[in-house]
Amino acid sequence: MSTILKRKRSDFAKEIESTGKEEEDLFVDVPMDEDDDDSDGDDSDLEDDSDDEQLEEEMTDSEEGAVSSGESQDSEENGDSAGDGGDDVGEEDRSDGDDEDDVAEQETSKPKSRGKLARLTWQLRPRRSHLQSSVKLDNETAPSQLTPADDNSGESGAGTSTGKEVDEYEFDSSDEEDIRNTVGNIPMEWYDDYPHIGYDVRGQMILRPPKRDELEEFLEKMDNPDYWRTVHDKMTGRDIVLPDEDVAFIQRIQDGRYPETTFDPYEPWIDFFTQEKMIHPVTRRPEHKRSFIPSLLEKEKVSKMLHSIRMGWMKPRQEKKKDEDDRPKFYDIWSNESQVELTRRHHAHIAAPKERLPGHEESYRPPPEYLPTEEEIKEWKEAHPEDRKMDFLPQTFDCFRKVPAYRDYVRERFERCLDLYLCPRQRKMRVQVQPEDLLPKLPKPKDLQPFPTTQAVVYLGHRSYVRTISVDPTGQWLVSGSDDETVRFWEVSSGRCMKKLDMEGTVRCVAWCPNPAVCLVAVSVEQRVHLVNPGLGDKLVVSDTDRLLEAYEEPEEAKTSPLVEWSEAPEEAKEKGFRLCLKHFKTKQIAWHGKGDYFGTVVPDGGHSSVLIHQLSKRRSQTPFKKSKGLVQTISFHPSRPYFFVATQRFVRVYNLLKQELTKKLLTTAKWISSIAIHPGGDNVLVGSYDCRLSWFDMDLSVKPYKTLRHHRQAIRHVCYHRRYPLFASSGDDGLVIVCHGQVYNDLLQNAQIVPVKILRGHEVTNSLGVLACEFHPSQPWLFSSGADGTVRLFT
Template sequence: MFKNMATKRKHVVAATEEITDNSADILNKHASDDGRDDEGFSDTTDSEESVYSGLEDEEDTSDEEPEDESDEENEDRDADGRSEGEGVAPRDETESTPSGSAAADQVPQTDEYEHDSSDEEDIRNTVGNIPMEWYREYPHIGYDILGRRLIKPKKGDELDEFLNKVDDPDYWRTVTNKLTGQNVVLSKEDLDLINNIQRSRNPMGSETMFQPWIEYFTNETMIHPVTAHPAQKRSFIPSKWEKLKVGQMVHAIKMGWMKPPKVPDSDEEEKEEPEEEQPTYFNIWKDDEEPEITRRYRQHIPAPKMSLPGHEESYNPPSEYLLTEDEEKKWQEQEPEDRRLKFLPQKYSSLRLVPGFARFIQERFERCLDLYLCPRQKKIRMNVNPEDLIPKLPKPKELQPFPTTQSVIYRGHEGIVRCISVEPSGQWLASGCDDKTVRLWEVATGRCMKTLQMGEKVKSLAWNPNPALCLVAVVLEQSVVVVNPGLGDKLIVSNTDTVVAAFQPPQEEAAGKKVPVEWELCTGKEHQSGFRLRMKHPKEVSYVTWHGKGDYLATVMPKGDSMSVLIHQLSKRRSQNPFSKSKGLVQKVAFHPIRPYLFVATQRYVRVYNLLKQELTKKLMTNCKWVSSMAVHPGGDNVIVGSYDSRLSWFDLDLSTKPYNTLRHHKKAIRQVCYHRKYPLFASASDDGSLIVCHGMVYNDLLQNPLIVPVKVLKGHVTTGGLSVLDCEFHPTQPWVFSSGADATIRLYT
């Protein structure tokens, strides 16, 4: 039965492909001369067709035979020394061809269903599932299982086709098998099968849909019944879940979201001849075009597929997949749900030594539990190209100028050079070192112009930004010294001394008012060396910075508690404490270049205070463990913060209090960050021995974000005692950068 069903299925597929809208030409074919005579034998006009594995051909009405076929076959015979078909004697071109009953005697009749089976396709033509149009220009149609060519059956012209259409009563039900070129006459059962498929009915008919009921249990009352439990409640109460589901579907039908399928009228009489019926077509890709609302009501979510086995599941895995004794012991101590592998990889020399899987039944049971107990949910995945997520940055060559080459090395210090500062015109450079000296250098030549003995280690220094004054503030242990280096224009140097000496002390202050800083005027040898003022602090001072106008400077005392930040006025020689309470361990301070704002950086936060209103304006979240340095953009709307955990955070004050961008290019702690006054550049110095220069363009358009692009990594300093580059600063007018390091050198990159 299965054999016949498989054979019918093949003919039905061939028949349905050739059905057209015209009922008279439902099963029309192009040109096929294969048929059967009344006696059931086929007439072959050429013995070479016997090579075609027993396929019958109709008698051809034309007497012409292509010479190409015979020539090609003769070449094959000459090459092989025999004919293509086994058991078939070679034949000369001039040999006469038997016909009629003589041909039937020579060619045995074979069953065309001989090679059919219920689980495999037709093996007479082994070309596979390919377009048969590829053999259109060839004399053969494929190859059999032995590799021999299958010669195409002869075809007649249009006149023969018309005569067959008129004379043959079974012409309308004859189809052509594309794989073999055979003509097959469909039986009544095949036609019924096609009609049932077109009408969306059971292909085999409704007679075999329901099998006869077999009463395994009798309806008579038994003394000892098989099951004596009472009927369950769910057996006679409607299901609530089905009620909800049906209610949803009814509501969808009412709203027009779901349309029920059209049921054909059962009272309609079936017509005997299929050519009079209108063909019905079905879209087999209907599920893909189904609206989302209908899919949601169906709620069919396929089960997730199991992951494919890897190398560790092999019976002879590589050595790197095998667990060591420590790893195996650790695997045994873990909970089953915490284990990365559900089994221990083992190695066997051959497959026959592999035992059965001990956890097979348990694993299958857990898989079944997952399939019907675990809830499923559809998640929409976005197919995004990872390259599209990366912003398209300009090339570094397009962002020039920026420093690229080490040009000058300033040598002379004998210890760690902790701080540097450039004169506002860019002609002179000041540096402070642990050898208790401050050296003044000429930038262009690298010559040391003056050396000042400070008596204590220099922790920080800053050149006055006012070009009309020639002053440098130097931080020692507990004091800040204001020095006149005496370099540059002599008129500016003399005017600076005049401004410092023109101070007149005010009247005595009210009693009880605490003065946090003591101001002293330097005299004698200190005055001759260039010292002008000394400000003594109660605690150690770590940092000093000037206001843009050059009259105010701020100092940082990390251990000063409420006096951690002090602001000093040079012209009036007074100091004030802007804060009454300590907000944390202060690291750096900076003045806003335009507005009366003060930036105070603690270990994890940067607070922005309005000095006029005396209130907190913003609190920036650095997302760092320990802030080491801070710099304010010349425009005042952007701030960069460096930290000891190798992070550089860029803040846009108009955008958010969180970092706009975080750079992690350094491998060790960042010691200093700085902005260029004119060019869109900023740099960061780190203990990994590198100085990274980045392009940071800030636009006037508030809708356009800043452009941050790393352009150059500068190296040259030698790491000494775990420290490398400690300070960096840009040239005020040129795209140059200075750096000082623990190797007692200062380097200029241009």
């Protein structure tokens, strides 16, 4: 017996017990009438006992009658259900009616005894009979509610139906309780990182069920016959087996049928609104104004469509092509060509050129400027037909009907046919070139790091133009020369001025010896070149440098050059750091050899001796050229080979010092060269000019520039390469220092890759002069620059 029936029985027992208590209270509390009290107590007791016995007999008789009537009714219902299952509802209605009649008869019947206790008992009988009938109805309806499909039950009322709709929320059973996830309609992926999958109605966590691996999943697929109808519920993490009703529901949807079996799409349609003709209208509401006025929205749509058709944006519907099957087909029965040859011929077809459209001169009344004069008519008649611009003479007529027949019509048509038949045709392919395809695909600057991007240190101290700077081989010290006749030595990391030398003139150039074993700086001031030992850095290197210079012994027959005079500095100057002094013409530039023993100077006023090469160990100088081939601007040594680069105003000449001959002559497009720089590999040369051009030369490729950049708005003052990183920089009078990435490949078939990466700003333009010099750090991707504003800046 289900929990619902148990609960009903228990409720009924409680109600009967409460009814019994009420009866006892009534029996105790009811007072006796004076008329009923007899003087003889025994007689009254006997009468009361007889009345009670009579009341109990009547109650038992009524109960037995009710039970017997119920059993007979059940038997009749069982028989009717066995005979005809369609009459269950009617029989049940009749049984209910019989019960109601019995109760009514009991209520209307009067009690035989006239005592007050009997009357109170008689008033309680309808309530008791009503409770018995309600229990009977519950016993009949409960099995049909629980198991409506079970027809083989032996209990009373098992095969019957009440015919009443039962509310599914009226009863509840603990056997049907299920775990319900209350997280709502959310993605369950949010709980992937948690051990639970949600919360139940009590707020407790629902733990994640164990997950089967692939082997267990395969065994489940092989062993479980209901695997094909099992689905996984993400909300609870369980596998649910679909019942037959759901499977049939899904199959009907897959077959394209209606999901509900009770739905009849072809049920007769009942015209419930117009099947009966009414005398009066349904509504007397007047028609709306928009029902008889043209729509403004439709007018606007039509106007837009007309405008689109006129502009060519919208095309009207094209007429449908007639089927080719409707047309008569003719076959060439003598043709030997296959279908492949025919299709090949069709694909190779070249359309004939169209004829020229007639112009104004062919009009029957052309404008006066198109009519030829007598001289033009005479020239046209005397000229050869192939030399004539037009095949006819334009004429004018008053009206169109006076125009005669065209006499050259047949000849022109014949020539057109000859052109179509005899002239060969050629298809000219037009090359569609996108502008983006012409530009080289360059990498992004962020992929080419490291390179200097921000200003880190500003070296303050000079009061005029800082024309030249140089970094020592270790990268710890920096030397700068200015027009304020001073040379300053700086510590790179801190920006501190370590030493200051006063010169007697404008400092044109400073150059640190590239040999790390020697601490020596060459400074050009007017007509002198000073060799200075600043005494910075390693003390052993400083002492070795002085020892090297003092170890020189003058030969007996010294060959002195009339242009250069070597001399040692006096004692007072030696205390400041001066060691040697070279006197000659005004010096513009100093360039050291890679080993540190040779250095060259540019003397613009020297004539054929404008280039001098000095040897430090032997203290001698020489002029490599006997003749001057132009005004020398700058010089440089090859980093690894015995090559010497000399740049004049428009050319860069490369000399072999061993063979003493001209190796190469680089042809620049510049009008005035300002500076050059040699790549550490030695095969590429960077040339800057005063006409804002920056040229990259690949000597293995050509003597002409490989790339020419014009990213400076004013003259370029200095260019330089980095010794370790693929970087080069240029500075100009526009106050900018532009850093570029220049990757040189070992593969000779691949050209260098040049990408501008950064524009460095910081210097101020003073008197139309900007950044006068720039130099890379020997080991770090840092850049030093000096400008006309009297500052030296470090970019990192």
